[in-house]
Amino acid sequence: MNPLTLLAQLGRMVLVTLAEVGRASIFAWSAITHIFRPPYYPRELAISLLQIGWLSLPVVGMTAIFTGGALALQIYSGGARFDAEAVVPQIVAIGIVRELGPVLVGLMIAARVTSSIAAEIATMKVTEQIDALVTLSTNPMQYLVAPRVLAALITVPLLVGIGDIIGIAGGYTVSVQSLGFNSATYLKNTVDFLEPLDIISSLVKGTVFGGISAVMGCYFGMNSGRGAQGVGRATKGSVEAAAVLILAANFLLTGVFFSV
Amino acid sequence: MIQLENVQKAFGNNRVLRGMTLEIKSGTSMVIIGGSGTGKSVALKCILGLIQPDSGKILVDGKDASTGDRDAFLAKFGMLFQGGALFDSLPVWQNVAFRLLRGSLKRPQAEAREIAIEKLRRVGLKAEVADLFPAELSGGMQKRVGLARAIAADPEIIFFDEPTTGLDPIMAGVINELIREIVVEMGATAMTITHDMTSVRAIADNIAMLHDGVIQWTGPVSKMDDSGDPYLDQFINGRAEGPIEAVR
Numbered sequence: 001m002n003p004l005t006l007l008a009q010l011g012r013m014v015l016v017t018l019a020e021v022g023r024a025s026i027f028a029w030s031a032i033t034h035i036f037r038p039p040y041y042p043r044e045l046a047i048s049l050l051q052i053g054w055l056s057l058p059v060v061g062m063t064a065i066f067t068g069g070a071l072a073l074q075i076y077s078g079g080a081r082f083d084a085e086a087v088v089p090q091i092v093a094i095g096i097v098r099e100l101g102p103v104l105v106g107l108m109i110a111a112r113v114t115s116s117i118a119a120e121i122a123t124m125k126v127t128e129q130i131d132a133l134v135t136l137s138t139n140p141m142q143y144l145v146a147p148r149v150l151a152a153l154i155t156v157p158l159l160v161g162i163g164d165i166i167g168i169a170g171g172y173t174v175s176v177q178s179l180g181f182n183s184a185t186y187l188k189n190t191v192d193f194l195e196p197l198d199i200i201s202s203l204v205k206g207t208v209f210g211g212i213s214a215v216m217g218c219y220f221g222m223n224s225g226r227g228a229q230g231v232g233r234a235t236k237g238s239v240e241a242a243a244v245l246i247l248a249a250n251f252l253l254t255g256v257f258f259s260v
Numbered sequence: 261m262i263q264l265e266n267v268q269k270a271f272g273n274n275r276v277l278r279g280m281t282l283e284i285k286s287g288t289s290m291v292i293i294g295g296s297g298t299g300k301s302v303a304l305k306c307i308l309g310l311i312q313p314d315s316g317k318i319l320v321d322g323k324d325a326s327t328g329d330r331d332a333f334l335a336k337f338g339m340l341f342q343g344g345a346l347f348d349s350l351p352v353w354q355n356v357a358f359r360l361l362r363g364s365l366k367r368p369q370a371e372a373r374e375i376a377i378e379k380l381r382r383v384g385l386k387a388e389v390a391d392l393f394p395a396e397l398s399g400g401m402q403k404r405v406g407l408a409r410a411i412a413a414d415p416e417i418i419f420f421d422e423p424t425t426g427l428d429p430i431m432a433g434v435i436n437e438l439i440r441e442i443v444v445e446m447g448a449t450a451m452t453i454t455h456d457m458t459s460v461r462a463i464a465d466n467i468a469m470l471h472d473g474v475i476q477w478t479g480p481v482s483k484m485d486d487s488g489d490p491y492l493d494q495f496i497n498g499r500a501e502g503p504i505e506a507v508r
């Protein structure tokens with residue numbers, strides 16, 4: 001193939017991607033500004049809080065408890081190679097609170113919430129329900145998007161906080177039950193070791209990841225193509241985008257919080 | 261009054277509207293006919309601003325539809341979508357009363373529900389339907405709920421996209437009468453898309469035929485049968501032979 005056509009294709013791909021990023025950013029900004037603009041829809045917000053927050057608790061809890069337990073086992077056996085088994089409580093606390101808690105909760109939210117938002121809104125778009133909303137003098141950004149984004153911004157950091165606690169509890173249970181740690185020492189080591197910044201970073205990550213999850217679900221849903229295929233594409237695209245953005249944002253935020 | 265002047269709209273290479281010009285006087289009932297896929301639904305959506313036309317002018321009561329206060333503009337309209345477009349997360353009565361439960365037309369919930377049930381009755385649905393969800397209804401029932409929603413806030417201008425498609429003949433008759441009533445008694449302006457010739461004769465003051473992206477013929481319904489227009493003749497008599505190709 002002519003190297004120039006290859007270059008042109010590459011250039012086109014970059015441009016298309018950049019244009020998409022631009023559109024998504026404008027959408028995200030618009031979504032956030034619509035949260036503060038009346039009319040407000042408290043009923044929609046309540047439903048979203050329930051859907052995104054409360055109903056995500058089981059999956060978040062499961063993810064956290066198993067991860068915390070596995071982490072304790074890994075650190076114990078890995079630490080044994082250089083006689084450092086005793087650091088399990090500290091490493092579990094740091095690992096869960098700073099990194100695994102927010103990232104895993106974020107990814108589970110992307111899987112559970114982003115996909116369902118995207119599929120629901122895309123179906124509404126395909127069946128002209130979004131057009132119907134507009135003709136009924138209701139702004140879809142206010143009625144559909146803003147409550148979901150706000151609910152995610154509120155509940156996902158809480159879910160991350162709960163996930164952190166459950167994850168540490170998982171590590172604690174495994175350590176005390178089968179690795180022979182003393183319960184009181186384990187807890188004391190965890191509490192003494194964690195610093196406020198660890199916890200703040202965890203919750204900030206949760207807020208950002210929650211925002212990414214909801215915005216991506218809404219963005220792909222609102223821009224869905226036609227038909228069942230359009231809904232499928234929107235759903236897939238939204239989860240991919242949310243997951244990648246969460247991991248990228250995690251990297252950036254970790255740098256911001258802990259690189260100095 | 262609604263005026264379309266040389267409205268054009270293309271989707272990629274598909275030139276749907278190619279200079280549509282049409283005038284609908286206030287308080288009259290206009291019926292748009294035309295082959296499947298000629299852009300009738302697109303034309304309605306252009307007037308409502310759901311689709312941005314590429315060029316041309318759309319005036320509602322002399323004012324440009326694309327500028328000015330969108331909320332005030334849309335508050336004048338009711339629209340029945342071809343596919344119903346009911347909100348499947350809300351029960352039937354909340355669909356019908358959607359406008360009355362929020363925004364500038366908000367009323368107490370009990371009153372909104374009463375109005376919804378009254379409108380449901382007018383489209384031939386019993387009060388029991390009110391608490392069902394749209395997915396629990398048949399296609400024809402969904403269509404009628406969509407109709408009830410379109411007329412719920414007593415709009416000045418109502419668009420009906422195929423109101424009788426999928427209904428039994430008796431129910432179609434009920435709906436035709438309802439549309440006529442809304443125009444005659446409430447003085448609303450109606451724009452109806454339909455393929456049903458009985459319906460055309462029952463509800464139209466004027467008809468317009470859309471073909472190849474332009475209005476091929478328009479005039480009062482009384483002149484429809486001796487228009488002398490070969491396209492219109494072929495269409496209203498449902499003939500396979502004629503100037504309109506069967507494969508499009």
Ligand SMILES: Nc1ncnc2c1ncn2[C@@H]1O[C@H](COP(=O)(O)OP(=O)(O)OP(=O)(O)O)[C@@H](O)[C@H]1O
Nearest residue numbers: 271274276294295296297298299300301302303342
């Ligand atoms: N959002 C859209 N994107 C791309 N093409 C569209 C869109 N909406 C409509 N079209 C195209 O415009 C053309 C006209 O569609 P429209 O729905 O207005 O037809 P119609 O006259 O209402 O037909 P029918 O009587 O079957 O309902 C079709 O070719 C359709 O594929």
Ligand SMILES: [Mg+2]
Nearest residue numbers: 300301342421
């Ligand atoms: Mg149509």
